[in-house]
Amino acid sequence: MQILAVSANSTFSQTTFAESLKLPYPLLSDFPERKTIRAYGILNERSMTAIRTFFLIDPQGVIRRKWVIENPGGTVVYSDVVLKGIEEVIGKP
Amino acid sequence: MMTGASRAARTAVRTRWGAGLGCLLAGGALLLSSPSCARADSTLGPLLKPLGLHEYPSRVVPPSLNGGTVDHQQLATRDLLGKVILVNFWASWCRDCRPEMPVLERLHRELGRQGFTVIGINAREARDVVHRYARELGLTFPLLLDPDGKLNTLYGVVGLPTTFILGRDGRAVGLAVGPREWDSPSARALLQALLAEPVPRPSAP
Numbered sequence: 001m002q003i004l005a006v007s008a009n010s011t012f013s014q015t016t017f018a019e020s021l022k023l024p025y026p027l028l029s030d031f032p033e034r035k036t037i038r039a040y041g042i043l044n045e046r047s048m049t050a051i052r053t054f055f056l057i058d059p060q061g062v063i064r065r066k067w068v069i070e071n072p073g074g075t076v077v078y079s080d081v082v083l084k085g086i087e088e089v090i091g092k093p
Numbered sequence: 094m095m096t097g098a099s100r101a102a103r104t105a106v107r108t109r110w111g112a113g114l115g116c117l118l119a120g121g122a123l124l125l126s127s128p129s130c131a132r133a134d135s136t137l138g139p140l141l142k143p144l145g146l147h148e149y150p151s152r153v154v155p156p157s158l159n160g161g162t163v164d165h166q167q168l169a170t171r172d173l174l175g176k177v178i179l180v181n182f183w184a185s186w187c188r189d190c191r192p193e194m195p196v197l198e199r200l201h202r203e204l205g206r207q208g209f210t211v212i213g214i215n216a217r218e219a220r221d222v223v224h225r226y227a228r229e230l231g232l233t234f235p236l237l238l239d240p241d242g243k244l245n246t247l248y249g250v251v252g253l254p255t256t257f258i259l260g261r262d263g264r265a266v267g268l269a270v271g272p273r274e275w276d277s278p279s280a281r282a283l284l285q286a287l288l289a290e291p292v293p294r295p296s297a298p
């Protein structure tokens with residue numbers, strides 16, 4: 001299992017963010033092109049930022065689950081929801 | 094009297110500029126990518142580690158520091174070239190920010206003649222709040238306003254205080270998330286090492 005995080009922020013901004021939260025997984029910068037974010041269909045054209053979304057991709061590279069967070073300020077994403085999705089796709093560890 | 098820390102600082106400077114000369118001659122693109130440049134920068138590590146600073150191995154260029162200050166001045170990155178800069182993100186409600194302020198003010202006054210400056214960037218507060226805070230603490234270093242949080246976002250700041258150290262070449266050297274003892278021998282050794290670097294020549298218009 002590999003977690004990758006993608007945002008429309010610069011690598012400079014992401015470095016600060018990762019250091020602040022001591023994140024144990026890589027942050028990928030899609031700035032300034034926003035190619036990946038657009039390709040995944042989650043670019044907010046007004047703010048030019050990514051709509052907060054989780055994608056679960058299987059070992060064959062197929063997107064198996066997607067969670068779109070419509071109200072990122074007010075929505076808490078519980079890990080058990082995502083873990084349940086992972087278990088349904090690749091089975092329990 | 095030269096302390097152990099200042100000796101380490103001077104050694105670091107000599108090593109960095111000795112090893113880095115080829116990088117500088119090779120041009121801007123290579124300055125960022127050449128492995129020998131990265132090795133030269135890594136000699137700052139011993140000065141960054143005691144302060145618990147994150148090190149930028151290839152000295153990336155930070156976002157521009159253009160904006161208006163609390164006393165209606167305009168600050169532009171080009172005016173700061175050649176200075177060692179401590180960029181401190183803060184807010185008046187931030188409990189850990191407050192004790193750092195008199196220390197930063199002291200360093201700003203003491204090392205200003207050598208080419209050091211502190212720049213405070215407030216997080217989303219009104220001018221009158223920042224003005225009152227600055228007057229109360231007697232702050233004279235530039236305090237940039239960031240009412241919509243654009244600079245905070247560009248720098249990726251999610252917690253306060255967050256502090257960046259920039260070298261005379263304008264590139265990022267270190268990052269501190271949370272408060273630090275900026276008046277400690279370790280911090281002074283780092284600042285002196287950076288101040289000892291040559292001032293880069295301004296590029297042709």
